[in-house]
Amino acid sequence: MSADMPVLHERPQVRLVWTIARKELRDSIRDRWFWLFAGGFALLAAGLAVFALSNSQVVGFGGFGRTAASLIALVQLVVPLMGLTLGARSIAGQREAGTLRFLLSHPVSRTEVFFGLLGGIGAALLAAIAAGFGVAGLVSAARGSAVDAADLLGIALSSWLLSLAMLAVGILISTLARRAGTALGTALFVWLVFTFVGDLGLMGASLATDLPVNVLFFSTLVNPVEAFRLLSMLQLEGTLDVLGPAGSYAIDTFGGIVAVPALLSLVVWTAVPLAVAWWVFARRSDV
Amino acid sequence: MIRAESLTKAYGRSVVVDDVSFEIGSGESVAFWGPNGAGKTTIVRCLLGLVHFEGQLLVDDRDVARRGKEVRRLIGHVPQELAFYEDLSVDETLTLSAELRTVDRARIASVLETVDLTAEVGKKVGALSGGMKQRLGLAAALLADPPILVLDEPTSNLDIAGREKIMTVLEGLRADDRTLILTSHHLEEVGSLADRALTMAEGRILAECAPAELADRLGISSRLHIVLSEEDRTDEAVALLRGMDLDARRNSRGVIVDVSAQNKGAAIGALLEKGIGVADFEVWR
The missing domain is CATH 3.40.50.300 (P-loop containing nucleotide triphosphate hydrolases)
Known part of the structure; x- marks a missing residue:
């Protein structure tokens, strides 16, 4: 008889998931990588708030809008890196250190451990993003700018959704990799693809092949970082003029629900990698 | 269970x-x-x-x-x-x-x-x-x-x-x-x-x-080096231990004997029972 994995037969207990998530959150907050990201993000956000308010050269936005637009650009770079690397180090790092076996030798299922790790790191990312946006909002307010709290909160929430999508991809890499170093290297490569190569590739392809606007719009949404940008711009401006003809097509086609495909992209980028990662984690023997 | x-x-x-x-x-x-x-x-x-x-x-x-x-x-x-x-x-x-x-x-x-x-x-x-x-x-x-x-x-x-x-x-x-x-x-x-x-x-x-x-x-054995209190009884000690089917021989300061790793005391016990004093012993392996 071939043995099935316990995870398929045992109902997860929320209490145990909560215990593991708390431990993971505490570990993340003690981790120097977390402080590097969270501290760097908060510092850059504060710097942008100061810079954007004193510089009127940012085209198309006024007052706090300039700060918010700069924050979106910062999030596009920093948040995917944070989510991907923390996710990539999670399971592979604990497997390599042997602590994953310590956890799993307790009366807990793999599902509980998996979602505990996810919950803890997800909460740590939320804390880092809240700190960054909080600092930017406070600096803007202190410098006399009228801070739009709804815009700030909306963009912060979109940033968290992006971080969860990137965390999911990072965790998938972590479950597949044999070593923590390999997982981290792969995560950095994926970050480059999402933030630079994907965007440039799409731009190049649209220039070279004269892509129809509908294809261009949906191709943009395939990249979660672009989906975040779209969602945030909508929150900030209510239009997608920054996307050019593709933005006009999106507004004309989807009207008031244009945010839905972008949101859906982030949800799919979170759910699918997580489902595959859970499936792999539940079946791997070499913990 | x-x-x-x-x-x-x-x-x-x-x-x-x-x-x-x-x-x-x-x-x-x-x-x-x-x-x-x-x-x-x-x-x-x-x-x-x-x-x-x-x-x-x-x-x-x-x-x-x-x-x-x-x-x-x-x-x-x-x-x-x-x-x-x-x-x-x-x-x-x-x-x-x-x-x-x-x-x-x-x-x-x-x-x-x-x-x-x-x-x-x-x-x-x-x-x-x-x-x-x-x-x-x-x-x-x-x-x-x-x-x-x-x-x-x-x-x-x-x-x-x-x-x-x-x-x-x-x-x-x-x-x-x-x-x-x-x-x-x-x-x-x-x-x-x-x-x-x-x-x-x-x-x-x-x-x-x-x-x-x-x-x-x-087939795992231990090797004991037994130092006797009276050196002139070394041959007697070796003979006694060999009589117990143990691999025993003289060395300069006493007797070397291979014994069961789980029963190292048997050799020493036999010597003491015969009145052969043991001054010291070491386990060599």
């Missing part, structure tokens, strides 16, 4: 546990004895449901493959390679373990006392010695007062002082009604802690015997 039938575990093409079957009764103390790579630790990992395997493994009539979480509730496990979260304190580590086992935190003080680690409660795990970490592992394993205790090479990587300390604790635990499963390649450990030994090599169980018979079955 524990029954394995045709238990097999392979990593790729490498079979590390090969069609193994055994039974361990409630309250029994059983040792898996064998060299490194014999498959002892893999059996422990199967028992905890940490790895996939072929065959059937039942713990208290629960199928490990399907009800691993329930099975782990019955087992306290001290792994060979202790891997704790190094930046947690002893107290934080045991609190985490207690929460995962649904055990009252009040138990922590009691298990720390059992393993003599109360003074280290606030220390970071990373600052503990190997012996202390081993005792912390034992404390975590004892938190839920489990009916089964699994010790994977409990004294490996320990210095003499650490080894003595953990053996004292383990010998105390053996007196309980708990089922004790031990993996080891130290004869002394098996002799002190087990009622029964299963010898393993290359993933298979080769034999089952009492720990006292283990050394003889495996």
Whole structure:
């Protein structure tokens, strides 16, 4: 008889998931990588708030809008890196250190451990993003700018959704990799693809092949970082003029629900990698 | 209490546990004895449901493959390679373990006392010695007062002082009604802690015997150097020991004799019984 994995037969207990998530959150907050990201993000956000308010050269936005637009650009770079690397180090790092076996030798299922790790790191990312946006909002307010709290909160929430999508991809890499170093290297490569190569590739392809606007719009949404940008711009401006003809097509086609495909992209980028990662984690023997 | 039938575990093409079957009764103390790579630790990992395997493994009539979480509730496990979260304190580590086992935190003080680690409660795990970490592992394993205790090479990587300390604790635990499963390649450990030994090599169980018979079955002997009180009785001592079917010979300061590793005292006892004084002795291997 071939043995099935316990995870398929045992109902997860929320209490145990909560215990593991708390431990993971505490570990993340003690981790120097977390402080590097969270501290760097908060510092850059504060710097942008100061810079954007004193510089009127940012085209198309006024007052706090300039700060918010700069924050979106910062999030596009920093948040995917944070989510991907923390996710990539999670399971592979604990497997390599042997602590994953310590956890799993307790009366807990793999599902509980998996979602505990996810919950803890997800909460740590939320804390880092809240700190960054909080600092930017406070600096803007202190410098006399009228801070739009709804815009700030909306963009912060979109940033968290992006971080969860990137965390999911990072965790998938972590479950597949044999070593923590390999997982981290792969995560950095994926970050480059999402933030630079994907965007440039799409731009190049649209220039070279004269892509129809509908294809261009949906191709943009395939990249979660672009989906975040779209969602945030909508929150900030209510239009997608920054996307050019593709933005006009999106507004004309989807009207008031244009945010839905972008949101859906982030949800799919979170759910699918997580489902595959859970499936792999539940079946791997070499913990 | 524990029954394995045709238990097999392979990593790729490498079979590390090969069609193994055994039974361990409630309250029994059983040792898996064998060299490194014999498959002892893999059996422990199967028992905890940490790895996939072929065959059937039942713990208290629960199928490990399907009800691993329930099975782990019955087992306290001290792994060979202790891997704790190094930046947690002893107290934080045991609190985490207690929460995962649904055990009252009040138990922590009691298990720390059992393993003599109360003074280290606030220390970071990373600052503990190997012996202390081993005792912390034992404390975590004892938190839920489990009916089964699994010790994977409990004294490996320990210095003499650490080894003595953990053996004292383990010998105390053996007196309980708990089922004790031990993996080891130290004869002394098996002799002190087990009622029964299963010898393993290359993933298979080769034999089952009492720990006292283990050394003889495996042909393992110890070499004693005995210094006699009266040098002129050396030939008499050698003859006496040879008469006991022992390989004995003279050396410059007394007698060298090969004896069963589990019965080193027999040679000295025989000499003393004949009135041949023993001034000193050393175990050479």
